[in-house]
Amino acid sequence: MSNKVKIEPLIEIKDLYKVFGKKPASVMPMVREGLSKDDILAQTGHTVGLKAINLDVYKGEIFVIMGLSGSGKSTLIRHFNRLIDPTEGQILVEGTDVMKLNTKELETFRRKKMAMVFQRFGLMPHRNVQDNVAYGLSVQGVDKATRVDKANKWLETVGLAGYEKQYPSQLSGGQQQRVGLARALCTDAEILLMDEAFSALDPLIRSEMQDQLVELQKELSKTIIFITHDLDEALRIGDRIAILKDGDLIQLGEPVDILLNPADDYVEAFVKDVNRARALTVDTVMKPPAYRLTAETIGEALKEMRQNSANYAYYMTEEGFQGVVCEKALESAAEDNAAAPMDEFKVEEMSVLSPDAPLESIIPATMKSDFPMPVVDDDGDLQGLLSREDLAEVLSDFYKDEKDEVVTESKTD
Incomplete structure (x- = not known):
């Protein structure tokens, strides 16, 4: 039985349905019967936005919701802060049912609990950058000196110190989006809602903003709900990804789950052109760290080695990973002096x-190595192993030719 403490979700979406039209409740039986979105529209004139959505969002994660146009992703994010009310279902934030908040409570909730970053920046052209960033605080009734101080702090955080008195029209698209992000952060809201926040930006600026968001998140640990139609973006920034299609939740999981185990043809179509070598890191595909030696004498090390199925092992001391040891070399040393300490044995050094590290960066070293490559953390601890075969298998869909070469090479070693 697991002794892990159960972590309660910050946000819970339970059996959420949204039907757009004059009499949505009358259409719900058809939705529950499983009629398609197109059939319901043709028969009733109502549009099904969301069907039976159940998901949890945890504190401090970047939770990405993605899908093509019409999938329901923007409809869903607008339920989090009740810009849209559901036809049926619950939205709980820290156990509070958002549907039960009265008008005043909902206003407070939107001002202090959740902040939104829009696709088209949403800046007020007649206010300068500083006033745009401080706007949420002015609505909250915060005094001017505090507003200015906080606005300037967040402008510095997003790399816009010195732009306080500029106006939106004087800024590039990327700079305007940084102002929008600073404005959302300035309210100290715990949850950020980002609806296609970077999709209007040029590719290079978009990439920079993605990097900045990930770096900021390491510092701030906000809870971020991020909407996108771009799987590369989702994989780059998301801790977990929910994929929607026609209002249905098709798959929910970590990026590696989505990439390596697509739930159906729809998800597979998304992932087939993704460069896995760039999207995946070593820890997502490494195998458990088997074959380790920790003995202090050569004889004891040989005994440990013979308990392994392999004829090699990785030698570890209190200082961490030391290198790789072959059984034949150990047998030879044991014949001379089995009681000799291991620090007298010449361990073969090995790159780690x-x-x-992205897989893209480690392909050459892994291909050249005679042994599975050791994966070692900053403390020198062996975390896992990555072989040529493992690498070939995970990259096979994207690099078919390379797979054949790697497998052929490994068989002829």
């Missing part, structure tokens, strides 16, 4: 991989 970092767990968070």
Whole structure:
């Protein structure tokens, strides 16, 4: 039985349905019967936005909701802060049912609990950058000196110190989106809602904003709900990804789950052109760290080695990973002096991989190695192993030719 403490979700979406039209409740039986979105529209004139959505969002994660146009992703994010009311279902934030908030409570909730970053920046052209960022605080009734101080702090955080008195029209698209992000952060809201926040930006600026969001998140640990239609973006920033199609939740999981185990043809179509070598890191595909030696004498090390199925092992001391040891060399040394300490044995040095290295960066080293590459963390601890075969298998769909070469090479070693 697990002793893990159960972590309660920050946000819970339970059996959420949304039907657009004059009499949505009258259409619900058809939705529950499983009629398609197109059939319901043709028969009733009502549009099904969301069907039986159940998901949890945890504190401090970047939760990405993605899908094509019409999938329901923007409809869903607008339920979090009740810009849209559901036809049926519950939205709980820290156990509070958002549907039960009265008008005043909902206003407070939107001002202090959740902040939104829009696709088209949503800046007020007649206010300068500083006033745009401080706007949420002015609505909350915060005094001017505090507003200015906080606005300037967040402008510095997003790389816009010195732009306080500029106006939106004087800024580039990327700079305007940074102002929008600073404005959302300035309210100290715990939850950020980002609806296609970077999709209007040029590719290079978009990439920079993605990097900045990930870096900021390491510092701030906000809870971020991020909407996108771009799987590369989702994989790059998301801790978990929910994929919607025609209002249905098709798959929910970590990026590696989505990429390596697509739930159906729809998800597979999304992932088939993704460069896995760039999207995946070593720790997502490494195998458990088997074959380790920790003995202090050569004889004891040989005994440990013979308990392994392999004829090699990785030698570890209190200082961490030391290198690789072959059984034949150990047998030879044991014949001379089995009682000799292991520090007198010549361990074969070996390059190591970092767990968070992109696969793209470690392909050459892994292909050249005679042994599975050790994955070692900053403390020198062996976290896992990555072989040529493992690498070939995970990259096979994207690099078919390389797979054949790697497998052929490994068989002829």
